[in-house]
Amino acid sequence: MTQDFSFDPDQPLAELLPLQEDLPPDHRSGFVAVIGRPNVGKSTLINGWLGQKIAIVSPKPQTTRHRQLAIITRPSAQVILLDTPGLHKPQNLLGEYMMDQATKSVPDADVICLLVDASSRPSEADSLAVHDLHEKASDIPVLLVINKIDLVPPQDLEARITAYRRLVPFSSQWIALTALEPSGRDELFEQVVSLLPLGPRYYPADQITDQEERFIAAEMIREQVLLHTYQEVPHSVAVLVNEFKERSGNLTYVGATIYVERETQKRILLGKHGQLIKQVGQGARAEIEEMIGHKIYLDLWVKVWPNWRKDEHRLRWLGFALPPSRS
Numbered sequence: 001m002t003q004d005f006s007f008d009p010d011q012p013l014a015e016l017l018p019l020q021e022d023l024p025p026d027h028r029s030g031f032v033a034v035i036g037r038p039n040v041g042k043s044t045l046i047n048g049w050l051g052q053k054i055a056i057v058s059p060k061p062q063t064t065r066h067r068q069l070a071i072i073t074r075p076s077a078q079v080i081l082l083d084t085p086g087l088h089k090p091q092n093l094l095g096e097y098m099m100d101q102a103t104k105s106v107p108d109a110d111v112i113c114l115l116v117d118a119s120s121r122p123s124e125a126d127s128l129a130v131h132d133l134h135e136k137a138s139d140i141p142v143l144l145v146i147n148k149i150d151l152v153p154p155q156d157l158e159a160r161i162t163a164y165r166r167l168v169p170f171s172s173q174w175i176a177l178t179a180l181e182p183s184g185r186d187e188l189f190e191q192v193v194s195l196l197p198l199g200p201r202y203y204p205a206d207q208i209t210d211q212e213e214r215f216i217a218a219e220m221i222r223e224q225v226l227l228h229t230y231q232e233v234p235h236s237v238a239v240l241v242n243e244f245k246e247r248s249g250n251l252t253y254v255g256a257t258i259y260v261e262r263e264t265q266k267r268i269l270l271g272k273h274g275q276l277i278k279q280v281g282q283g284a285r286a287e288i289e290e291m292i293g294h295k296i297y298l299d300l301w302v303k304v305w306p307n308w309r310k311d312e313h314r315l316r317w318l319g320f321a322l323p324p325s326r327s
């Protein structure tokens, strides 16, 4: 379901030329890996930059599971962002997949945006993640993004910023902001562009992601599950869209299965008299309709797949492209 991004350096220049309509000579472009521990605000920042939701966001850690491209085209630059799963210690095969997704593109990035969460102090886990990142990509410029400063009491802010700057002494630039607000995002965007090399557009100006609407629809359903459930349920859920078909000019049928790991989780997800799944469906329908611009009919099914997060075969079936070593 995910597609590997790749820019082929051997691609004939002529094939790229239609994308280059009168670009200024100082046009910049490149890949920016947006990296950080779970829940620090990576997907929030990217959606904010795009002005549109392509990546799901939730207060639960480990929301993003796949690497996903977000392409921002401006007259002076094309920035290709990689939203990545949060850096964490994997507990199962799904976690290993997520860490692979998070780290495999880092060495090829032109810039790394390393996000940290200012609302808490740097932890041991932050140090480990930063150390690993530095080992993988010591020669790539790192922009330290100290996010969520709206949650820090003003009297603590300076000390918190200093603590995070000490954590990442190798960063070439830093910024403290709240990803929810445009002013900080704009300033950061300018910093990112200034670190990119001169280069052409790699994608058409109107392309904003490498993911199909069908994949994003599945993610939007999962987002609603994350928002409506607690404890281990959010982590035990996967969503597969089985059918995404335009039935008439302004109605699309979306049939999806929500997989959980246990019968008890299925009961929680259905809720009393089916109330919870109804709320999930209503929320997801609104999001998907906004994305595709017309009405959908959403059919949701819930199925129990014991331990799917540890099961290679089931993970592959659900669209997780596990590294080849597992084949």
Ligand SMILES: Nc1nc2c(ncn2[C@@H]2O[C@H](COP(=O)(O)OP(=O)(O)OP(=O)(O)O)[C@@H](O)[C@H]2O)c(=O)[nH]1
Pocket: 036, 037, 038, 039, 040, 041, 042, 043, 044, 045, 056, 057, 058, 059, 060, 061, 062, 063, 064, 065, 084, 085, 086, 087, 147, 148, 149, 150, 151, 177, 178, 179, 180, 181
């Ligand atoms: N108050 C505040 N909340 C923020 C800010 N940025 C993000 N959030 C919230 O933080 C939570 C996590 O945001 P995400 O964008 O899903 O974080 P992520 O880094 O993509 O998380 P994973 O995908 O799990 O790695 C959400 O509830 C966001 O609304 C911020 O600047 N201020």
Ligand SMILES: [Mg+2]
Pocket: 042, 043, 044, 055, 056, 057, 063, 064, 084, 085
């Ligand atoms: Mg995310």
